[in-house]
Amino acid sequence: MTDAELRERFARHGYVANDDFATGIELMLALEKPLLIEGPAGVGKTESAKALAEVLGTRLIRLQCYEGLDAASALYEWNYPKQLLRIRLTEESGASAEAREAEIFSEPFLLKRPLLEAITQERAPVLLIDELDRADEAFEAFLLELLGEFQVTIPELGTIRARERPAVVITSNRTRELSDALRRRCLYLWLDYPTRDEELAILRARLPGIDGRLAEQIARFMEFLRAQPFQKVPGVAESLDWALALMRLHREAIDERTLEQTTGTILKVREDWELLRSQRSRYEPLLNGTSDVADTVPPPDYGLGTVRAQRG
């Protein structure tokens, strides 16, 4: 698949792929190397893997990493209660010890976790290892080994080798530095916040019913917001939420009142609200004049202080 085809297919699944992304995916498939995606929170790292699975028409197997994730919960585990039960049930069966042992250490007693699942598929799936930085170094080392060979040795069953190498996407939010060894094994992609045009394309792709002018205004406003030193810079998810909220509220343009009512969809920290308010003179040109809806709607309070004024 060339990158033009790839981009076209991603677009059909509602994912806007830029040059770097399309090239990265193309190389990852051709070189059979894992793709490590880093970038700020909320730029669609996880979403990209989901879109890739749809584009390739294959299964997405996701391993969400968390602190304390170990090989047993990522790879496989024997179903011990079932094994114990089976031992009791077959106690009187008269079968030989070997036969009984072979029985309880066979596939029906094996609980496949995502990594084993991914290498035992008939058709190469997309394996998403999400937020690897949350797992600890020991797990990273284990993963490195697995990604090198794509085979797993289970003492009781023997070695299982991947029938089809899965396409591996690893994401990280950089709460911890990943090891150099892992980085070198992967292709690297830095996914940044979208540019204004990309944002516009994303809005149109994900919300086909959106008004063109509103989408344009949102994209321009997001560009302004991302340049501000917020504690939590709004990502793509936020701009989509915002657009959806505006559509639900039947607003065709953003004005001061609408912005106030919907700030909660884009900024999630109180200090950021205050910062936005203090920047009013800078964003005002991006807004429309006060709409006539304003007067009919009571002032919002969000529990932040206008309550007393209303009571008094």
Next chain:
Amino acid sequence: MDFTESVAAFTAELREQHGFGAGQAATRDALRAAEIVGITAETRLRSAFRAVYCATPEEVDRFDAAFDAFFLAPRGVAQPNLRSRHTRPEPPKRSREEAPSPKSQRPLGERSDAAEDDDQRRPTERRPPDDINAVAVTWQTLRARYSAAAARGEPPRIDTGGLDEMFAAASRLVAGMRVARSRRWTPRRDGSRVDLRRTLRASVETAGDPVDLRRTARALRGARFVALIDGSRSAAEYAGPMLQFAYALVQRSRRVSAFAFSTELREVTRALRERDRAGRTLPELGEAWGGGTRIGANLATFVREHGARLLSPETIVLIYSDGLDTGDLDRLERTMRELRARSAAVIWLNPHAGAPGFTPSAGGMRTALPFVTALYPARDSHDFTALARALTRTTARRR
């Protein structure tokens, strides 16, 4: 030179001139990538090479300039058919929220190897003054320290003297600080959960009857450390031991991040992670070393840009500073309050704290003090050994 050789030379240049970790495997992948995307479309080749050669956001920042300099500048080498867009390298775009990589901000005119040359020539502070280089350096240091015009100083050096004690102290601190329970299960006799895998294994001896229950418990987890090192003119003079300690900490644990600040803040973790950094200077730090002191502003930058990623109830923040803040003290107070609320402890290391008759009277120090868990001296390795001992003792007692 054909294209294969060009790519190999590019790999070597990235490795030697730009500090990339790329090797032969990268050359091989780059050639295969070039086969796939073709070498006629510059942007595609650039994207492809970026994916292959880069492994960190810092490398992504430096990559474009290196690519331009190598493939687009005329240099009498057989070039792939690339459209020459720039006649000279463009400085990389700064779009990341990360601390800027040291090399990317170097002015274009400067030779890129100037810093490395300095490494070899620059003598240690203790050299006898008859050495002509030492005199020059002293003069430069003096100028950096006292002239208001010289905003940026020489990048600091990690001395090797007393490093062993620093490593011992860092090891002790990393191993001894246990601030939270991990979610990982480890075998433990008085654990709360039965470990079925090991119980079943053990039951082999008793004919399959699980007589002896094996148990597991949540493991204890080590702390995460953040070192913020004041490199302003007044504090940089005594910062040597703190830098050594930060280097030792970074070498001992992956959950350590280090920053230098003066007029600006800059992350130095990756530079300190290089094993052979001892005895060498850090890369150019620009406004983050040898300038004025804006503690409040820099700590605020840290909280805003790196807080979400590095601050947690198990983070121990080590601030090295003499507290002589020339900036906004209100801001320092607000930021210190937030730092304290979002971390396990804030340890302030003041180079003067050990001196007889010391009182925390400097403006910044006085403002910060209510939010500081403990104030320690940081003059030499003994201070740091004592610090590690005191901190690990505190957590041991709490348990």
